[in-house]
Amino acid sequence: MSDLQTTYRGTVYPWHCDHMGHMNVMWYVGKFDEATWQMFSSIGLTPGYMRDNARGMVAVEQKIAYRREVHAGDVVLVRSGLLEVRNKSIRFCHQMENAVTGDISAVTVITGIHIDTVARRAVALPAEQSDAARKMIADFDPGI
Numbered sequence: 001m002s003d004l005q006t007t008y009r010g011t012v013y014p015w016h017c018d019h020m021g022h023m024n025v026m027w028y029v030g031k032f033d034e035a036t037w038q039m040f041s042s043i044g045l046t047p048g049y050m051r052d053n054a055r056g057m058v059a060v061e062q063k064i065a066y067r068r069e070v071h072a073g074d075v076v077l078v079r080s081g082l083l084e085v086r087n088k089s090i091r092f093c094h095q096m097e098n099a100v101t102g103d104i105s106a107v108t109v110i111t112g113i114h115i116d117t118v119a120r121r122a123v124a125l126p127a128e129q130s131d132a133a134r135k136m137i138a139d140f141d142p143g144i
Helices: 025-042 047-053 127-135
Strands: 005-011 055-066 075-085 089-098 104-116
Touching: 005 025, 025 055, 025 075, 025 089, 025 104, 047 055, 075 127
Parallel strands: none
Antiparallel strands: 005 075, 055 104, 075 089, 089 104
16 A cells, blocks of 8 residues: 655645635646646556557546635645556545645545547556556545
């Protein structure tokens, strides 16, 4: 088992905030998306692999729990971990934290499917990538 890995670090800018003064939900999803591609690359699901093999990843389910607001100027980090690896899919989580206070801002759990981008259908993850993913399964309960 491995701990959650840091996959994103960034700042909340004023344009990320809505009329109530905190980061809008669209930006949580965007920062989680950036973390996803970092995590995918760490297990071999790189842009090069996907382009060269006509493969892709699509999200089929996402749950988000918003726990504490973040505001303009806050530095956030996202820690990520794999929860489950199946033949054609992976389920993973991201936890967003305020980098200064350590407060958990949001948690998401996502299920992604490995696809053939030409046939537009689910296909098995290659052994190399699924083996790498299994080594990163986190001992973590996202609580959602």
